Amino acid sequence: xxxxxxxxxxxxxxxxxxxxxxxxxxxxxxxxxxxxxxxxxxxxxxxxxxxxxxxxxxxxxxxxxxxxxxxxxxxxxxxxxxxxxxxxxxxxxxxxxxxxxxxxxxxxxxxxxxxxxxxxxxxxxxxxxxxxxxxxxxxxxxxxxxxxxxxxxxxxxxxxxxxxxxxxxxxxxxxxxxxxxxxxxxxxxxxxxxxxxxxxxxxxxxxxxxxxxxxxxxxxxxxxxxxxxxxxxxxxxxxxxxxxxxxxxxxxxxxxxxxxxxxxxxxxxxxxxxxxxxxxxxxxxxxxxxxxxxxxxxxxxxxxxxxxxxxxxxxxxxxxxxxxxxxxxxxxx
Amino acid sequence: xxxxxxxxxxxxxxxxxxxxxxxxxxxxxxxxxxxxxxxxxxxxxxxxxxxxxxxxxxxxxxxxxxxxxxxxxxxxxxxxxxxxxxxxxxxxxxxxxxxxxxxxxxxxxxxxxxxxxxxxxxxxxxxxxxxxxxxxxxxxxxxxxxxxxxxxxxxxxxxxxxxxxxxxxxxxxxxxxxxxxxxxxxxxxxxxxxxxxxxxxxxxxxxxxxxxxxxxxxxxxxxxxxxxxxxxxxxxxxxxxxxxxxxxxxxxxxxxxxxxxxxxxxxxxxxxxxxx
Ligand SMILES: [Cu+2]
Numbered sequence: 001x002x003x004x005x006x007x008x009x010x011x012x013x014x015x016x017x018x019x020x021x022x023x024x025x026x027x028x029x030x031x032x033x034x035x036x037x038x039x040x041x042x043x044x045x046x047x048x049x050x051x052x053x054x055x056x057x058x059x060x061x062x063x064x065x066x067x068x069x070x071x072x073x074x075x076x077x078x079x080x081x082x083x084x085x086x087x088x089x090x091x092x093x094x095x096x097x098x099x100x101x102x103x104x105x106x107x108x109x110x111x112x113x114x115x116x117x118x119x120x121x122x123x124x125x126x127x128x129x130x131x132x133x134x135x136x137x138x139x140x141x142x143x144x145x146x147x148x149x150x151x152x153x154x155x156x157x158x159x160x161x162x163x164x165x166x167x168x169x170x171x172x173x174x175x176x177x178x179x180x181x182x183x184x185x186x187x188x189x190x191x192x193x194x195x196x197x198x199x200x201x202x203x204x205x206x207x208x209x210x211x212x213x214x215x216x217x218x219x220x221x222x223x224x225x226x227x228x229x230x231x232x233x234x235x236x237x238x239x240x241x242x243x244x245x246x247x248x249x250x251x252x253x254x255x256x257x258x259x260x261x262x263x264x265x266x267x268x269x270x271x272x273x274x275x276x277x278x279x280x281x282x283x284x285x286x287x288x289x290x291x292x293x294x295x296x297x298x299x300x301x302x303x304x305x306x307x308x309x310x311x312x313x314x315x316x317x318x319x320x321x322x323x324x325x326x327x328x329x330x331x332x333x
Numbered sequence: 334x335x336x337x338x339x340x341x342x343x344x345x346x347x348x349x350x351x352x353x354x355x356x357x358x359x360x361x362x363x364x365x366x367x368x369x370x371x372x373x374x375x376x377x378x379x380x381x382x383x384x385x386x387x388x389x390x391x392x393x394x395x396x397x398x399x400x401x402x403x404x405x406x407x408x409x410x411x412x413x414x415x416x417x418x419x420x421x422x423x424x425x426x427x428x429x430x431x432x433x434x435x436x437x438x439x440x441x442x443x444x445x446x447x448x449x450x451x452x453x454x455x456x457x458x459x460x461x462x463x464x465x466x467x468x469x470x471x472x473x474x475x476x477x478x479x480x481x482x483x484x485x486x487x488x489x490x491x492x493x494x495x496x497x498x499x500x501x502x503x504x505x506x507x508x509x510x511x512x513x514x515x516x517x518x519x520x521x522x523x524x525x526x527x528x529x530x531x532x533x534x535x536x537x538x539x540x541x542x543x544x545x546x547x548x549x550x551x552x553x554x555x556x557x558x559x560x561x562x563x564x565x566x567x568x569x570x571x572x573x574x575x576x577x578x579x580x581x582x583x584x585x586x587x588x589x590x591x592x593x594x595x596x597x598x599x600x601x602x603x604x605x606x607x608x609x
Contacts, residue, residue, distance in 0.1 A: 093525035103528035105537075135521030135537065137442035154445040157409065158518045162395050181441040182434070220536075 045205040049242035049331050057232065059097035062112035064230040065239060068209045071196070072116040074126075084125045085168070087118050089140075091178070091191065092133040098226055098233050098323075104218055107134055107178070108190035113231035114212040114256070115176070115193030122171040122197050128164040132156045138186065141179035142195060143295065145169050153179045171199040173252050173278035173297045188217050188224070188258040190231070194297070196252055199281060206250035206301065207243055213265070213314065213324055215257040224259050226323045227314075233323025236312075240327035245307050247333070252278070254297040263314035264291040267302065267328070270310065275299040289315055304330040399510060402450070403497060407507070408514040409446040411551065413439035413490050415515065415543030420470075421483070422584040423539070429474035434536050435543070436470040439463055439486070447493070454496045459489040505555045505563070509570075509608040512548045516577070516601040519544035523580070524594035532586040542581035549574055566607040573603050 048069070055065035074087040089109045096106045096113065109115030120126055132138050137155035139162075146166035156162045177183075178191035194210055214231065215224030226233045243249055251272075255263055266289045273283035274290055278299045290298065304310065307330045313320035399405050416438040423432035440463035451458055466482040473479055494502070501507050519541040526537035552574060559567035577600050580592045592600075 093521070095528050103533070105525050105528050105534055107525070133521070135518050135523075135525055135540065137446070155442045156395070157412075157443070157446050158521055159399075159514070160395060181437060220534075 046207055047244045047247050047333070048207050049244055052239060052242065055239055057097065057235075059103075060232065061094060062231065064232050064235045065241075067112060067114075067230055068211075068241065069207075070117065071119045071208075071210075073119050082125055084127050085120045086127045086129070087116070088129040088131075089116060090131040090133055091138045093135070093189075096190070096231065098216060098218070098228075102218060102226070104216060106190040107136065107138065107186065109193060113190035113192075113214065113228075114210075114254075115191070117194045117196060117210045117252070118176075119196045119198065120168040122169055122200055124168045126164070126166055126168050126195075129161065130156060130164060131161045132158060134158060136186075137180055138178045138191060139180055140164060140176050142166070142176045143174040144172070144195065144197065152176075155180050168195075168197045170279065171197045173197075173254070173299060175254050175256060175295050175297055177256065177295075184222065184258040185217075185220075187256060188215055190214070192254075192256045194252060194254055196278070201281070203250065203281070204248065206248040208250045208252070209241070210252045210254075211312075211326075212254045213257050213263060215259060215319075217259060222259055224257065224319075224322070227257065227319050228323050229326050234325055236326025240309055240329035242329045242331055243304065245330050245333040246303050246305060248301060248303050249328075251300040251302075252297070253292075253300055255292040255294060257294060257319075260294075260316070260319065262291050262293045263316050263319055263324070264289050265300075265312070266315045267300075267312045268310040269306070269308075270302050270304055272300040272302040275301070304328065306330065307332045399514060401510060403501065404507060404510040404514065406447055406450045406454070407494065407497060407511045409443045410490055410494050411511055411515055411547055412518060412544065413443050414487075415519075415545075415547040416443075416540065417483070417487055417490070417543075418546050419539045419543035419584055424474075424480075424483070426584070429470070431535065431539070433470045433474065435539060436483070437467050438540070439490070440467055451493060454493075456493050456496045459486075459493070462486055462489055503554055503558070505559055506609075508551050508555045512551055513601075513605045513608055515544045515548045515551075516604060519548075520594065520598045520601045523597050526586075527590055527594060530590060530593075532590065535586065538581070538586045539584060542584060545574075545577055545581060549578060569607045570604050573600050573607075576600060577604075 051065055056063045072087060074085045077084045077086055091107065091109055092111070093105055093107050094111050096104045098104050106113055118126075118128070128140065130140050135158055137157045139152045139154060139156055141152035142150075142164070144166075150164050150166045152164060174195045174197060176193055176195055178186040180186050192212070192214070194212065211229050212231075214228050216226040216228070216233075217223060218225045228234075229236055253265060255265075257263060271286050271288050272290075274285045274287060275281075276284045276298050278297070283301070290300070292298070310328045310330065311325065312328065313325045399408070416435045420432040420435035423429075423435070440460060444460050444463060448458070448460070462482070463486055466479070466486045469476065469479040469482050522537045522541035522544070526532055526534045526541065532538050552571065556567065556571065559570070577597070580590075580597060582591070
């Protein structure tokens with residue numbers, strides 16, 4: 001589900017069946033019915049505005065507006081009494097239309113930048129089936145705790161599959177990324193994403209979303225020419241993210257910008273609580289700017305008391321002005 | 334979209350479908366131009382971490398590839414050769430900076446794939462030599478020491494290839510298996526070099542050239558036997574290889590692509606069809 005870590009029992013579904021029904025009315029109705037009870041509970045606590053129409057970009061394979069709140073819980077399986085959360089991803093190259101003039105060859109997972117936001121609960125076993133269809137070798141290196149065999153620094157060649165298996169721990173927010181050299185190029189072309197490991201006791205219900213800051217070195221000069229939140233430069237500048245007044249927002253924020261050593265994330269007209277690396281249940285600090293080196297990530301929480309349109313961006317303003325810029329549209333409750 | 338479904342519910346249903354859809358794509362997306370190789374993660378080698386305490390280690394492992402350890406081994410080494418072939422061309426033109434990534438690729442992207450196999454096959458490890466060459470290419474590209482390290486690296490790769498019995502290296506089935514892997518990788522790289530019908534990535538153009546050039550070299554080892562035993566297949570394969578080679582007229586890309594990525598995939602598929 002999009003908004004709360006309630007670990008839907010997807011495993012009881014026949015996956016093929018669901019896929020066959022796909023996006024038809026049947027699939028949607030059935031989905032809504034099964035989850036109805038939970039939804040009513042949650043919707044009383046968490047309010048998410050309807051998404052604006054026409055948020056998709058014609059020339060791109062993914063939509064940053066839906067990607068924002070799209071969490072991949074994989075498929076829950078039980079093997080020998082152990083809970084296994086299975087995910088499947090494919091690395092390949094695909095073109096991104098970064099703006100009307102610039103088409104960029106991205107290397108990514110499942111045709112999206114960032115890759116899927118994987119989500120599991122602490123202590124569950126993660127099985128990640130990684131296919132590489134790209135011409136270059138790639139790998140997936142996860143942050144978090146795991147044995148050396150699962151560290152994801154060995155190259156997986158074109159046409160091969162590798163199965164990464166490890167326990168989801170510790171709870172927190174962990175980036176994953178390709179670790180083949182030159183890592184700067186493999187990351188900045190788009191091979192990264194987030195793994196959220198939820199704590200044993202769930203966090204408070206909130207409007208949860210993922211923001212990943214990335215940079216694009218479009219001419220291979222080891223400097224970024226463009227930057228973006230969630231893959232597409234200036235997307236949320238031109239299409240503000242709707243949130244409700246007074247609604248608690250939980251941001252899973254990652255800096256995956258290569259070549260620039262750090263950025264300072266800032267939201268306008270408000271303060272936020274910081275849960276560093278997502279490793280705490282109580283806030284570490286309150287501020288409105290937080291400096292993050294490459295691969296640093298935190299959970300930020302805030303609610304906007306006044307309606308209106310508010311900027312968020314790194315306070316390295318040249319980076320903001322080159323694409324890493326967005327707005328929250330705070331709608332009266 | 335049905336308006337009566339509340340936004341949150343609709344989003345929920347959609348995101349579920351999208352999530353599952355993404356999984357589905359992962360196995361069925363075969364790419365453009367008929368590379369219909371669907372890799373199923375069935376073959377799970379238990380090479381993973383028994384090392385962790387309390388069974389916390391993964392049991393993950395590798396699958397896919399060709400299913401033939403010898404072809405797999407040869408392919409990784411052949412890809413190394415392809416990278417160094419274009420590196421050498423670039424060095425000859427004095428383009429040291431352009432050569433550098435191709436000198437890095439063998440150790441960065443491929444060595445890990447043969448590391449265990451080298452031990453199994455009693456071939457001395459040569460990662461240190463590849464690393465040294467890579468260091469020198471970055472720090473002292475024009476020095477004679479770098480040229481010497483380059484020559485040595487080529488010899489070490491040839492030496493690893495020579496660990497395969499001669500009969501196998503001359504065997505059409507084996508060689509064609511390797512060539513097909515090389516060409517599929519070349520097609521992927523070629524596609525990743527182009528956007529809006531222009532070359533935007535030099536490295537990938539050059540990579541794909543190297544793989545096609547080495548495929549030609551490998552085919553020479555079996556051309557005579559193919560001509561005698563399978564003349565029709567030989568005719569198609571050798572003429573298609575020649576046609577493919579025209580797509581990369583030199584180590585520097587042409588002003589605009591001579592063939593589209595799908596045309597290249599098409600030629601690669603033709604060779605594959607004639608290979609078995
Ligand atoms: Cu990579």
